[in-house]
Amino acid sequence: MSLNWSDYFGIAEKLFELYPDEDLSVISYADLTKKVSELPDFDDKSTPSEAVLDAVLSCWTELMYGPETDETPSTQID
Amino acid sequence: MADGVTRWESAGGNNTKSIGGNGYEFSYTDKEGKTQYLQVDYGSMFADTEKTGLEAYIPEIPKSNDILITHGHMDHVGGIAHLINLRRGKTKEPLTLHCTKYSEMMIRNNLASSRIPVEEFPQFHTIEPGKPFEVNGFKVEPFAVSHSIPEASGFVVESPDGIRCMTMGDFKTAPVPLGNGWDDKAVAEIAKKGIDFMFVDSTSASSPGYSKSENIVQGGLKEVLKQSEGGMIVSAMISSSAHRLHTIATSVAKYAKETGTNPRTVIIDGTALINARRALNKCGYALEDMVKEQTGVDVKIVAAGTKAAQQVPPDERFYVCTGTQGEEASFVKVAEGRNKNISLDVGCPVHVFNLQSCIPGNEEQYKELEEKFKAKGCTTFFPDRYKPNAITVHASGHSGAGDVAHACKIVHDNSPRPTKVIPIHGATEQRNKVMEIAHDAGMNTFLVRNFSSVAIDSEGRATFEKPAKEETWITVTDLNHDFRKPKYEYARIGMNIDERKVRQIGPIYYKKPPFKKNNMLDAAAAKKILEAQGRV
Ligand SMILES: [Zn+2]
Numbered sequence: 174m175s176l177n178w179s180d181y182f183g184i185a186e187k188l189f190e191l192y193p194d195e196d197l198s199v200i201s202y203a204d205l206t207k208k209v210s211e212l213p214d215f216d217d218k219s220t221p222s223e224a225v226l227d228a229v230l231s232c233w234t235e236l237m238y239g240p241e242t243d244e245t246p247s248t249q250i251d
Numbered sequence: 252m253a254d255g256v257t258r259w260e261s262a263g264g265n266n267t268k269s270i271g272g273n274g275y276e277f278s279y280t281d282k283e284g285k286t287q288y289l290q291v292d293y294g295s296m297f298a299d300t301e302k303t304g305l306e307a308y309i310p311e312i313p314k315s316n317d318i319l320i321t322h323g324h325m326d327h328v329g330g331i332a333h334l335i336n337l338r339r340g341k342t343k344e345p346l347t348l349h350c351t352k353y354s355e356m357m358i359r360n361n362l363a364s365s366r367i368p369v370e371e372f373p374q375f376h377t378i379e380p381g382k383p384f385e386v387n388g389f390k391v392e393p394f395a396v397s398h399s400i401p402e403a404s405g406f407v408v409e410s411p412d413g414i415r416c417m418t419m420g421d422f423k424t425a426p427v428p429l430g431n432g433w434d435d436k437a438v439a440e441i442a443k444k445g446i447d448f449m450f451v452d453s454t455s456a457s458s459p460g461y462s463k464s465e466n467i468v469q470g471g472l473k474e475v476l477k478q479s480e481g482g483m484i485v486s487a488m489i490s491s492s493a494h495r496l497h498t499i500a501t502s503v504a505k506y507a508k509e510t511g512t513n514p515r516t517v518i519i520d521g522t523a524l525i526n527a528r529r530a531l532n533k534c535g536y537a538l539e540d541m542v543k544e545q546t547g548v549d550v551k552i553v554a555a556g557t558k559a560a561q562q563v564p565p566d567e568r569f570y571v572c573t574g575t576q577g578e579e580a581s582f583v584k585v586a587e588g589r590n591k592n593i594s595l596d597v598g599c600p601v602h603v604f605n606l607q608s609c610i611p612g613n614e615e616q617y618k619e620l621e622e623k624f625k626a627k628g629c630t631t632f633f634p635d636r637y638k639p640n641a642i643t644v645h646a647s648g649h650s651g652a653g654d655v656a657h658a659c660k661i662v663h664d665n666s667p668r669p670t671k672v673i674p675i676h677g678a679t680e681q682r683n684k685v686m687e688i689a690h691d692a693g694m695n696t697f698l699v700r701n702f703s704s705v706a707i708d709s710e711g712r713a714t715f716e717k718p719a720k721e722e723t724w725i726t727v728t729d730l731n732h733d734f735r736k737p738k739y740e741y742a743r744i745g746m747n748i749d750e751r752k753v754r755q756i757g758p759i760y761y762k763k764p765p766f767k768k769n770n771m772l773d774a775a776a777a778k779k780i781l782e783a784q785g786r787v
Contacts, residue, residue, distance in 0.1 A: 178369075178726070179368065179370065182607065182735070184319060186780075189418060189780070191575055193556075193783065194556055194558060195555050195557070196553060196554045196557040197529070197554060197775070198519060198524075198525045198528035198529055198532075198554040199529070199532065199554075200529075203643050204637070208356065217729075222369070224369050224372055225359070226279050227363070228359065228362070228363035229362045230365070230526075230529060231363035231526060232363055234525045234526055235522050235734065236735075236784075237525075237556065237783065237784075238522040238525060238556075238581065239521050239579075239580075239785065240364070240522065240579075240734035241521060241523055241524060241573055241578070241581075242282055242300075243329070243578075244325070244489055244491065244523070244574075244576075244578070245270070245271050245295065245297040245324070245325045245326045246270065246488065246574060246576070246581075246610045246612070246613070247325040247489045247607060247610055248295075248326060248489060248491060248648075249270040249271050249324075249326045250270070250610055250647075250650065251455065251607065251610070251645065251647050251649070
């Protein structure tokens with residue numbers, strides 16, 4: 174099963190396995206695009222939008238640090 | 252004048268007891284009876300998943316395809332991912348969000364974590380303070396306000412009849428370190444064009460005086476650094492309120508300069524903080540460069556779990572975590588020894604500082620969190636919400652009574668039309684306080700309950716409609732309980748305004764997003780992820 178840009182969560186899973194200690198707070202789009210294009214099962218020649226790159230990064234971050242509980246009660250009051 | 256009717260409806264957020272779920276609807280009906288709508292914010296209301304089994308409540312589906320976004324806190328934007336689900340297959344009209352870049356980044360992070368297909372992401376129209384635009388027949392003038400999250404906005408919405416309504420979003424008037432903040436002159440200039448109605452954030456209106464500036468926290472943080480000499484610092488902050496990250500880095504730099512010591516490295520941990528840092532960079536807030544320019548000191552900010560973080564000697568680390576209230580996030584994982592990035596067993600004293608006081612309702616969990624750190628031998632500082640604290644480590648993002656009076660005075664002094672004040676957000680007590688303040692400023696005030704509306708004729712005369720007895724909310728449930736592949740279910744409920752009794756109205760069916768086979772992980776891969784996150 175090949176991966177393409179629209180499967181941003183699938184891409185994030187592969188990246189998480191391959192690069193478990195990447196600094197996701199500062200990674201560049203160029204570095205991310207290169208890492209994705211080098212994934213063995215990635216097969217998509219199209220140019221990704223910033224939205225899809227950011228979505229990959231959001232999911233990769235979530236996989237690395239874990240899902241978090243909504244902080245709404247804090248932001249609503251403070 | 253076009254002789255129509257301009258309406259404003261509180262579609263959520265003016266709740267009696269619960270908090271959040273902010274949404275407000277402007278509409279204009281012309282004399283032929285044609286109505287145009289414009290929504291402001293579409294937030295989620297916290298549902299306490301453990302008790303209710305629900306992920307959140309969200310307001311009724313907006314009639315408008317355009318939403319003005321005041322800022323990126325989830326109680327103002329947390330419904331958007333669900334709105335996209337609920338609109339799927341039902342309309343071909345694009346959804347457009349009018350917001351600042353930082354708000355866009357917060358929303359996009361949330362859409363990705365809700366697994367919304369990128370092809371279905373809304374269109375974003377980037378707004379700038381002082382640059383008006385037109386949408387659905389309304390003229391909209393954004394202006395900057397100060398809040399705990401960067402790039403918060405207020406709007407003046409002008410209907411085709413020339414009725415001008417100022418909606419503030421969450422605000423305070425003190426300056427903020429990142430981006431634009433409240434500007435007396437800009438607000439006065441807008442007010443000079445006339446304001447008929449002003450919708451004012453009441454959340455902290457019962458607090459006397461002005462809400463503090465973020466700058467005041469620098470003094471408190473320098474004390475934190477002084478008390479922690481020779482030890483490791485572990486702290487927690489509200490991640491989306493990212494001005495604080497700048498404040499921490501600046502305090503580290505200034506303390507190092509003043510004491511002639513090495514600046515600590517700021518190490519951030521937790522999904523929301525890593526996402527916030529990336530959003531800051533994308534919006535042009537390069538914190539390390541800003542701090543260097545302001546102080547001449549190089550302060551490094553790195554992500555926890557990276558090689559760069561591991562190389563920092565423990566007594567030079569200033570960890571900043573997510574999860575101030577002990578909710579499932581980075582901080583509690585450290586306290587319970589299940590955070591793979593932060594160990595408390597480092598061979599030097601560990602000093603724990605919660606940069607946020609306890610939110611009412613969380614008392615037990617908050618106390619337990621502090622006890623867990625103490626049991627591990629750490630010194631702790633968890634500030635008290637109601638008593639003076641030895642050090643100030645937090646400044647609220649919401650206006651106190653002084654800010655409300657200040658904003659009312661500017662508008663009252665400059666608007667050539669009489670301005671009526673309607674409080675929004677907060678509980679009834681706080682909304683009453685805003686009314687008192689506005690009344691003292693010589694302005695007429697009205698209390699509009701949730702799900703009620705005010706109709707304004709072309710002369711600015713107001714009548715109150717729809718005195719609601721019941722609120723309607725949409726409940727959000729995640730049937731999968733698996734963050735990797737959420738499976739949302741929606742239903743409509745009625746909530747009696749006075750007794751808060753809930754009435755089930757019925758499920759809302761929606762078309763599921765396209766299935767991505769690659770999303771399914773085998774059991775071994777899933778276990779690896781859970782282990783890495785400290786969840787098993
Ligand atoms: Zn807010």
